[in-house]
Amino acid sequence: MAAVSIPPPQPNATKYKVALLQLPVSPRKEENIARARARLDAAAAAGATLVEIWNCPYSMETLPSHGEDIDGGASPSVSMLSEVAARRRITIVGGSIPERSSGRLFNTCCVIGPDGQIKAKHRKLHLFEIDIPGDITLRESDTFTAGQEPTIVDTDVGRIGIGICHDIRFPELAMLYRSRGAHLICYPSAFNMSTGQLLWDLMQKSRAVDNQLFVVTCSPARDPNAESDYMIWGHSSLIGPFGEVITAAGHEEATVIGEIDRSMIQTIRENLPLEMQRRDDLYQLVDVRRESSGHETCAA
Numbered sequence: 653m654a655a656v657s658i659p660p661p662q663p664n665a666t667k668y669k670v671a672l673l674q675l676p677v678s679p680r681k682e683e684n685i686a687r688a689r690a691r692l693d694a695a696a697a698a699g700a701t702l703v704e705i706w707n708c709p710y711s712m713e714t715l716p717s718h719g720e721d722i723d724g725g726a727s728p729s730v731s732m733l734s735e736v737a738a739r740r741r742i743t744i745v746g747g748s749i750p751e752r753s754s755g756r757l758f759n760t761c762c763v764i765g766p767d768g769q770i771k772a773k774h775r776k777l778h779l780f781e782i783d784i785p786g787d788i789t790l791r792e793s794d795t796f797t798a799g800q801e802p803t804i805v806d807t808d809v810g811r812i813g814i815g816i817c818h819d820i821r822f823p824e825l826a827m828l829y830r831s832r833g834a835h836l837i838c839y840p841s842a843f844n845m846s847t848g849q850l851l852w853d854l855m856q857k858s859r860a861v862d863n864q865l866f867v868v869t870c871s872p873a874r875d876p877n878a879e880s881d882y883m884i885w886g887h888s889s890l891i892g893p894f895g896e897v898i899t900a901a902g903h904e905e906a907t908v909i910g911e912i913d914r915s916m917i918q919t920i921r922e923n924l925p926l927e928m929q930r931r932d933d934l935y936q937l938v939d940v941r942r943e944s945s946g947h948e949t950c951a952a
């Protein structure tokens with residue numbers, strides 16, 4: 653049976669500002685946390701009610717030593733995010749950080765509500781494996797364990813789906829979030845120079861256009877002097893439901909702020925009623941977890 657769309661809750665405001673913090677990251681965690689706190693404060697002061705960040709260097713060599721025990725309350729990164737979210741009364745998509753849990757390491761994004769509480773925790777579902785001889789070879793599964801659940805969360809600004817980086821390549825996940833009523837999918841990401849130039853823009857727009865919703869991506873800033881051979885692509889962006897770029901960063905440090913007008917989704921879906929044109933008699937999306945739980949699954 654195909655997944656039936658779940659109508660989302662309707663928050664009071666149709667429009668809100670989202671800030672993307674494309675931050676430099678160094679191996680010194682305290683420095684990253686202090687910088688992120690300052691930039692989060694500035695974004696909130698500029699009126700953003702949803703802020704997405706990246707706060708950790710992406711390197712298989714150093715990620716394990718940055719691991720934090722989120723469930724055990726030993727996470728300086730999440731403590732800082734909670735403190736700022738509560739003080740500023742904003743929602744923060746705070747990803748991603750290496751999470752230590754039961755002797756394993758996950759690539760995890762926490763969504764923090766304006767009360768400072770963790771509303772959802774997404775563990776990257778699709779681990780990045782790539783081998784292009786002479787260019788890039790990387791096996792995330794040597795370091796990380798994959799998550800097991802899609803993550804959809806009701807926040808003050810509406811229902812949001814979460815993916816991390818390589819998760820963006822899997823259209824089924826985005827379709828599933830749309831069918832569960834998300835108006836926005838957030839992908840904290842660290843794309844690289846090898847795949848970023850050709851595909852980064854294309855994939856964000858594809859996920860937005862296929863599902864007629866907003867897509868936000870947030871990357872670290874590129875460090876041209878980094879010793880790691882994984883060079884960050886950057887270009888954090890906010891894409892609208894018609895594939896339009898609402899705002900986008902370059903590759904350097906930046907805070908970019910754009911407006912999400914949720915009413916645009918309805919307009920686009922009325923203008924171009926893809927949902928009604930879908931050929932359920934020929935193909936269908938199966939939301940495995942939702943069907944086996946027998947009810948709506950939303951992490952709010």
Ligand SMILES: NC(=O)CCC(=O)C(=O)O
Nearest residue numbers: 780817818842843844847
């Ligand atoms: N760290 C990642 O998941 C990178 C994904 C990526 O670059 C891709 O091409 O996919």
